[in-house]
Amino acid sequence: MNPELQIVLIAVVTAVAAALPGTYLVLRRTALVSDAISHAILPGIVVAFFLTHDLNSPLLLVAAAATGVLTVFLIESLLRSRLVPEDASIGLVFPALFSIGVILISRYAGDVHLDTDSVLLGELALAPFDQMVIGGAELGPRALWTMGTILLLNLLLIGLAWKELKLATIDPGLAALLGFSPVAIHYSLMAMVSITAVGAFDAVGSILVVALMIAPPATAYLVVDRFAPMLWVGAAVAATSAILGYALAFALDVSIAGSMAAACGILFTVALLVAPRRGLVAQARRRSSQRLELGVRMLLVHLLHHQETESEAEECQVPSLHRHLRWSEARTRQVVREAEARELVSRAGDLLYATSEGGSLADVAVVGESE
Amino acid sequence: MDLFGDYTLRLVALGSAVLGATSGALGSFAYLRRQSLLGDAVSHAALPGIVLAFMLTGSKAPLVLMLGAGLAGWIGTLAVQVVVRRSRVPYDSALGIVLAVFFGVGLVLLTHIQKLPNAAQAGLESFLFGQAASLLRRDVVTMAVLGAAALVILLLLWKEFKVLSFDPDFAAGLGLPVRRLDGVLTLLLVVAIIIGLQTVGVVLMSAMIVAPGAAARQWSRRLAPMVAMAAAIGIFSGVTGSIFSSYLPRLPTGPTIVLVLSAIFVISLFMAPHRGLLWRSLRFGVLRTAPDLDPVLMHLYALSHQHPDDPEHGHSVAVIRTMSPPEAKVDAALERLADRGLAQRTAVGGWAPTPIGRREAQRILDREAGEGS
Amino acid sequence: MNERQDWALEVEDLTVAYADKPVLWDIDLQVPEGVKMAIIGPNGAGKSTLVKAAMGLVKPVAGEVRIFGRSRERAEGQIAYVPQRATLSWDFPTDVIDVVTMGTYGRVGWFRRCGSAEKEEAMAALEQVGMTDFARRPIAALSGGQQQRVLLARALVQDAPIYILDEPFQGVDAPTERAIIEVLDELADIGKTIIVVHHDLQTITEYFNAVLLLNVRAIDSGLVEEVFTEENLRLTFGGRVGVLAASGAGGL
Numbered sequence: 001m002n003p004e005l006q007i008v009l010i011a012v013v014t015a016v017a018a019a020l021p022g023t024y025l026v027l028r029r030t031a032l033v034s035d036a037i038s039h040a041i042l043p044g045i046v047v048a049f050f051l052t053h054d055l056n057s058p059l060l061l062v063a064a065a066a067t068g069v070l071t072v073f074l075i076e077s078l079l080r081s082r083l084v085p086e087d088a089s090i091g092l093v094f095p096a097l098f099s100i101g102v103i104l105i106s107r108y109a110g111d112v113h114l115d116t117d118s119v120l121l122g123e124l125a126l127a128p129f130d131q132m133v134i135g136g137a138e139l140g141p142r143a144l145w146t147m148g149t150i151l152l153l154n155l156l157l158i159g160l161a162w163k164e165l166k167l168a169t170i171d172p173g174l175a176a177l178l179g180f181s182p183v184a185i186h187y188s189l190m191a192m193v194s195i196t197a198v199g200a201f202d203a204v205g206s207i208l209v210v211a212l213m214i215a216p217p218a219t220a221y222l223v224v225d226r227f228a229p230m231l232w233v234g235a236a237v238a239a240t241s242a243i244l245g246y247a248l249a250f251a252l253d254v255s256i257a258g259s260m261a262a263a264c265g266i267l268f269t270v271a272l273l274v275a276p277r278r279g280l281v282a283q284a285r286r287r288s289s290q291r292l293e294l295g296v297r298m299l300l301v302h303l304l305h306h307q308e309t310e311s312e313a314e315e316c317q318v319p320s321l322h323r324h325l326r327w328s329e330a331r332t333r334q335v336v337r338e339a340e341a342r343e344l345v346s347r348a349g350d351l352l353y354a355t356s357e358g359g360s361l362a363d364v365a366v367v368g369e370s371e
Numbered sequence: 372m373d374l375f376g377d378y379t380l381r382l383v384a385l386g387s388a389v390l391g392a393t394s395g396a397l398g399s400f401a402y403l404r405r406q407s408l409l410g411d412a413v414s415h416a417a418l419p420g421i422v423l424a425f426m427l428t429g430s431k432a433p434l435v436l437m438l439g440a441g442l443a444g445w446i447g448t449l450a451v452q453v454v455v456r457r458s459r460v461p462y463d464s465a466l467g468i469v470l471a472v473f474f475g476v477g478l479v480l481l482t483h484i485q486k487l488p489n490a491a492q493a494g495l496e497s498f499l500f501g502q503a504a505s506l507l508r509r510d511v512v513t514m515a516v517l518g519a520a521a522l523v524i525l526l527l528l529w530k531e532f533k534v535l536s537f538d539p540d541f542a543a544g545l546g547l548p549v550r551r552l553d554g555v556l557t558l559l560l561v562v563a564i565i566i567g568l569q570t571v572g573v574v575l576m577s578a579m580i581v582a583p584g585a586a587a588r589q590w591s592r593r594l595a596p597m598v599a600m601a602a603a604i605g606i607f608s609g610v611t612g613s614i615f616s617s618y619l620p621r622l623p624t625g626p627t628i629v630l631v632l633s634a635i636f637v638i639s640l641f642m643a644p645h646r647g648l649l650w651r652s653l654r655f656g657v658l659r660t661a662p663d664l665d666p667v668l669m670h671l672y673a674l675s676h677q678h679p680d681d682p683e684h685g686h687s688v689a690v691i692r693t694m695s696p697p698e699a700k701v702d703a704a705l706e707r708l709a710d711r712g713l714a715q716r717t718a719v720g721g722w723a724p725t726p727i728g729r730r731e732a733q734r735i736l737d738r739e740a741g742e743g744s
Numbered sequence: 745m746n747e748r749q750d751w752a753l754e755v756e757d758l759t760v761a762y763a764d765k766p767v768l769w770d771i772d773l774q775v776p777e778g779v780k781m782a783i784i785g786p787n788g789a790g791k792s793t794l795v796k797a798a799m800g801l802v803k804p805v806a807g808e809v810r811i812f813g814r815s816r817e818r819a820e821g822q823i824a825y826v827p828q829r830a831t832l833s834w835d836f837p838t839d840v841i842d843v844v845t846m847g848t849y850g851r852v853g854w855f856r857r858c859g860s861a862e863k864e865e866a867m868a869a870l871e872q873v874g875m876t877d878f879a880r881r882p883i884a885a886l887s888g889g890q891q892q893r894v895l896l897a898r899a900l901v902q903d904a905p906i907y908i909l910d911e912p913f914q915g916v917d918a919p920t921e922r923a924i925i926e927v928l929d930e931l932a933d934i935g936k937t938i939i940v941v942h943h944d945l946q947t948i949t950e951y952f953n954a955v956l957l958l959n960v961r962a963i964d965s966g967l968v969e970e971v972f973t974e975e976n977l978r979l980t981f982g983g984r985v986g987v988l989a990a991s992g993a994g995g996l
Contacts, residue, residue, distance in 0.1 A: 031464040032408055035471075039574055081648060083589060083640060087407040087463075088581050095578030096633040099626030107621045207415070207478075211471030218464045248479075255482040261475020268468060272458055280457055294766065298759055298806055301770050324757050325806045403836060527855045534846045537836045541898075544799050544825035545850040588837060592882040597837050683889050683917035712885045717919070725885055 010143045011242035014200050015212050017151035019238035021192045022213030023231050027169045034213040036094035038197040038206035040071040042101030068194025143203045150199040208257040215264035222275040295335035300362035303354045383503045384613040386511040390567040391605025393518040395583035397563040399601045402584035404536050410580035412470040413564050414573045416447030418477025433513040440565040501572025503624035514566045521562045571625035578629045586636040589643035608632040667704040670694045671724040672732035685721020750813040752777040752937040758807035760793050767793050771962045778935050782942040785958035786981050791941045821850050824899035826909040840894050841879040847901035869897040889920030906937045
């Protein structure tokens with residue numbers, strides 16, 4: 001397998017592995033826990049390294065998961081004290097833990113390649129040089145094996161606990177009522193996040209983990225309506241970001257992790273703009289047609305309100321209409337034209353009257369909205 | 372021992388003090404307005420600005436880089452607002468996306484210029500990770516000037532910011548330009564953040580913003596003491612962290628400052644009067660050894676259950692006296708409960724538990740029943 | 745007749761929409777000086793929205809609000825606003841006297857501090873609502889009724905000609921309710937205009953002399969004895985209100 005292909009594979013596997021737990025985080029409105037965990041697990045990794053002296057030991061993964069869970073536990077404890085709000089709790093815990101990690105490295109491991117730089121940034125380009133060797137045979141980059149296993153683990157957990165995780169995310173109250181321990185679900189999700197984060201460190205660094213966990217699911221959130229599609233679309237977007245990011249990095253000769261994060265941003269922005277129904281473009285188009293519709297109805301209600309009253313002559317007069325409704329003259333003309341075209345109003349001299357169709361539309365308009 | 376004889380230490384301590392003061396003061400407002408994590412997002416979003424500023428001007432003057440950082444951070448906050456207002460993506464996800472994507476773009480730019488033959492771009496990375504030891508005099512001067520300016524604006528607009536943070540609708544009713552004030556306050560926060568990036572780095576900046584205010588909140592009941600105390604805690608942590616880091620080998624400055632700050636926070640959490648955790652358990656201890664307070668509170672609580680819809684419904688002292696043993700000094704007990712904020716006089720001369728008093732009473736009940744709540 | 749009498753508050757053809765869904769349709773309302781007016785209607789009727797439009801907090805898609813004949817933008821400081829209690833963060837680190845003093849910020853002006861004159865005014869307002877003992881109490885330790893009184897004192901300190909209160913009696917005890925009504929009566933006696941979003945139909949005739957019945961449309965408004973009728977209540981709270989069924993005549 002040539003090195004480029006290896007890198008792309010690792011990137012794609014990492015992206016999908018991250019997007020899966022990320023979907024739950026986005027929906028539970030705890031997205032920044034990913035940022036917190038991916039930084040806070042540093043001391044756990046360091047301690048495990050001190051014990052094993054082996055950067056590739058699986059103990060590191062276990063220690064990371066444990067530290068991730070500890071992080072969440074500390075945040076929750078702060079919350080329970082009722083003395084600190086939720087966002088502050090997150091912002092207090094992870095820098096402290098990260099600092100402990102950095103200090104441990106600096107004091108006791110300064111001469112070993114456990115580098116804060118790579119923790120934050122990762123270096124995917126080096127991954128092919130770190131092959132998994134069993135029995136003398138090169139079986140592919142270790143990162144691919146690690147992330148592949150993690151991806152499978154994530155899929156396994158999601159598959160086994162499908163309805164529990166889904167219900168706990170969408171309706172935590174009901175989940176608790178039905179006996180699914182919200183605590184167990186919460187912490188197993190956090191463990192998944194931690195393991196994924198540490199697995200991805202080596203290759204992509206913690207910042208990219210955050211990007212991959214949040215942006216692709218958020219992109220999917222703009223485009224689909226149901227939960228299962230959000231998972232798969234999120235995974236697909238993540239994989240696309242990985243490939244797109246790598247292509248960019250290759251073309252521009254820049255950081256792969258950074259390009260992948262940027263690619264996540266590009267895809268998110270595209271969705272933000274052109275998602276059907278929810279995108280900004282669709283919103284703008286809907287707004288302008290809705291404004292016209294609303295204007296027509298407002299005109300009708302205003303006419304019906306005032307016609308056959310003393311102020312009729314004053315309020316229903318075409319030239320002075322714009323003053324009463326506080327619209328520009330151009331808008332007034334546009335609305336009146338539309339209403340006349342649809343035969344909802346008719347003119348008699350200078351005054352405007354609602355026709356019977358216009359009257360029933362106005363009636364429906366108000367009754368419909370006031371429910 | 373001439374603590375500050377060392378020139379580098381003097382610089383680092385001064386820079387850290389400036390950082391501590393501004394992030395403590397402005398972070399207090401972020402804390403109160405539930406914008407603690409905005410600081411995290413802004414500090415990550417600053418990276419592309421720093422690199423672009425260097426790319427466009429070729430200068431590594433701190434003011435130039437900080438301006439770039441500030442602009443990028445500011446744009447980041449605008450991006451968050453757009454996403455939150457115009458889509459159903461929740462606020463925390465928007466923060467995370469801006470944080471990671473902007474930072475990624477910054478990485479792309481950084482690795483791009485690292486390929487260039489010009490070696491002057493080395494040292495931009497100190498903005499990422501915080502290398503306080505690399506602080507130059509001009510860095511600290513820039514920090515001090517920007518920080519002072521930010522604090523002056525904060526003082527000038529103090530009451531406007533206070534009412535904005537507490538009740539923005541009322542502020543608008545008073546005629547204040549709420550949107551613009553909000554923008555200025557956010558801008559000041561951005562300034563505080565970019566001042567600190569060189570010293571503590573991107574990851575740890577979040578703690579510099581949150582922790583002083585969070586710690587100070589435990590001790591103070593009004594805004595001015597809280598902000599002043601937060602600034603003091605920030606300064607103290609900055610200076611102490613710098614000293615420790617200078618005298619103990621291989622202790623990087625940024626993390627040391629953050630650990631000092633975190634320790635102060637934890638101490639505040641436990642020790643603060645009226646709120647602190649130690650205080651709470653001590654108070655239970657005191658109550659337990661003062662048998663005249665606990666039961667009176669419980670009587671008040673029980674009586675309040677008769678009127679669940681009317682929590683302020685008071686009961687006369689006489690009623691409580693009948694419920695208590697004859698030697699109990701009910702009046703004094705009620706006064707002491709009021710001092711601790713557990714009981715209150717009602718309008719018609721009766722007594723009722725306060726919301727805090729009700730919570731404490733429930734906690735006593737839960738503990739006695741043997742299960743946590 | 746084209747005379748423009750200066751109503752304290754005048755609303756003309758006001759329509760407000762959120763995301764293009766109208767919550768207030770073509771509202772006409774004239775509020776003369778010195779009345780005590782209640783705004784009543786079912787949930788979702790747009791009562792709070794009408795108040796916010798009067799305050800300039802939301803922008804209408806049509807129509808206008810005038811305060812003493814002048815447009816909303818140039819009517820600063822004419823309205824003292826008491827928002828719904830639940831919308832505030834009561835764990836903010838501040839005490840009662842501080843909150844009440846906030847009402848003077850508009851007068852004190854930019855960049856200046858509040859002095860002893862402002863503190864005295866705040867204490868006087870606290871006295872009017874019976875909360876002088878609580879001046880230094882942190883607001884987190886207040887009960888619902890006490891919170892409401894503090895908000896009222898904050899409005900009193902503004903000494904504005906118009907007072908608008910949004911659900912001030914929600915969740916307060918009877919003595920607080922009586923205390924608030926006493927203050928409102930005193931204010932009306934000296935010519936202030938009082939507008940209250942109210943939820944308790946039982947107390948309308950006792951507390952107010954004018955009422956606006958609102959359900960997205962202005963069903964009717966005027967003197968309580970003329971307009972607070974069973975028919976109007978049925979129209980307001982009964983659900984469906986057709987355009988032609990509502991009389992919509994405003995003014996007193």
